[in-house]
Amino acid sequence: MRVTPLKALPLEQLRERSSTKWRTYPADVLPLFVAETDFPLAPAITDRLARAVTLGDTGYTPPDPGVRDAYVAFAGRRFGWAPRPDRIRTTGDVIMGVVELLRRVIEPGDRVVVTPPVYPPFYDAVPEAGGVVERVPLSAGPSGHELDVAGIEAALAGGARAILLCNPHNPTGTVHGREALAKIAEAADRFGATVISDEIHAPLAYPGTGFTPFLAASPTAARVGFAVTSASKAFNLAGLKCALMIAGDDQHARVLRSLPAEVEWRTGLFGAMAAVASFAPESDAWLDSALAAIDENRRLLADLLSRHVPGARYRMPDAGFLAWVDLGGLGWGDNPSTRILREARVALHYGPAFGDEGRGHVRFNIGCSPEVLTEAVERIGALVDA
Numbered sequence: 001m002r003v004t005p006l007k008a009l010p011l012e013q014l015r016e017r018s019s020t021k022w023r024t025y026p027a028d029v030l031p032l033f034v035a036e037t038d039f040p041l042a043p044a045i046t047d048r049l050a051r052a053v054t055l056g057d058t059g060y061t062p063p064d065p066g067v068r069d070a071y072v073a074f075a076g077r078r079f080g081w082a083p084r085p086d087r088i089r090t091t092g093d094v095i096m097g098v099v100e101l102l103r104r105v106i107e108p109g110d111r112v113v114v115t116p117p118v119y120p121p122f123y124d125a126v127p128e129a130g131g132v133v134e135r136v137p138l139s140a141g142p143s144g145h146e147l148d149v150a151g152i153e154a155a156l157a158g159g160a161r162a163i164l165l166c167n168p169h170n171p172t173g174t175v176h177g178r179e180a181l182a183k184i185a186e187a188a189d190r191f192g193a194t195v196i197s198d199e200i201h202a203p204l205a206y207p208g209t210g211f212t213p214f215l216a217a218s219p220t221a222a223r224v225g226f227a228v229t230s231a232s233k234a235f236n237l238a239g240l241k242c243a244l245m246i247a248g249d250d251q252h253a254r255v256l257r258s259l260p261a262e263v264e265w266r267t268g269l270f271g272a273m274a275a276v277a278s279f280a281p282e283s284d285a286w287l288d289s290a291l292a293a294i295d296e297n298r299r300l301l302a303d304l305l306s307r308h309v310p311g312a313r314y315r316m317p318d319a320g321f322l323a324w325v326d327l328g329g330l331g332w333g334d335n336p337s338t339r340i341l342r343e344a345r346v347a348l349h350y351g352p353a354f355g356d357e358g359r360g361h362v363r364f365n366i367g368c369s370p371e372v373l374t375e376a377v378e379r380i381g382a383l384v385d386a
């Protein structure tokens, strides 16, 4: 059955929002940079938060706000995966979870593998936890960007103690294959290293791309890994702090339990309420329609680029609303987003922030209306012949 794509809110209404996306640039700039989406909230979230506001229900988060059970049921429905609720703890956001877990599994000065081009805060999270970034770039494979499994093995053989994965991968939108994940798990096991898998974009994996949660990739993966995830990307809840840290076995569950109580207290009450509403079955239809809208936009972007920016190179993401575009062929320098902002009045995320591999690239946020996306690419296209 064809799902009706969710309609993004009109620009006039979006400009009343007070979040980063709408308050960083003047109103003549189309903001397609930070990872916020332009859709109306899922009705279950609006209802839950409205009820809380009416009640003045704005205190501390209770011991078990229901996030774990809601996520377990969601993971079962969406990924065919059954993590155990007693092996999950919550915290404020995904990067907080990554930092706290890294602190538990590495010693100061240990090397941690990251796989550029990758979400820029990873480069801060590793040193914040006392580690040193070891870069093992993604490699170009037949299906686009792929994890360099041999490179990761070599880094582990050379002493790296942890791997910070991004699955699905920001900015390329790659859904890493089960086989590669299982091989990384084997290598981590062989060298006594730990895998931390950031799965924040997983709820937005397109049907048919076969998203595999790292902990479900193999029995070994369940032993060597942690996953950190949240409803905040798919359901646009970044301002409401709630993320889940998930262990795949009892030993790692003990690591989670050993985290200071303060880590869990950072879970925001509104974040927890919104996460429960997001992961509830009643929000599945909203998620499917958001995904249908983004699916149309990822195809539309290919069409728009081929018509207006023919030198651009783009592979559609397998998941999420971020699109990685190589503009290196246009001769606009290492950071084409500078000229695009100045002359086209379109704000994109800078490629080089994702690592050296991002030179010449930009990241589009396609979680917007087709009209906004069209206007953005047309404006950029006008620079091509200028």
Ligand SMILES: Cc1ncc(COP(=O)(O)O)c(C=O)c1O
Binding pocket: 035, 092, 093, 094, 095, 096, 119, 166, 170, 198, 200, 201, 230, 232, 233, 238, 243
């Ligand atoms: C891969 C990835 N991890 C983490 C985050 C941020 O999540 P949080 O705000 O929960 O730290 C983002 C935001 O875009 C992201 O793309």
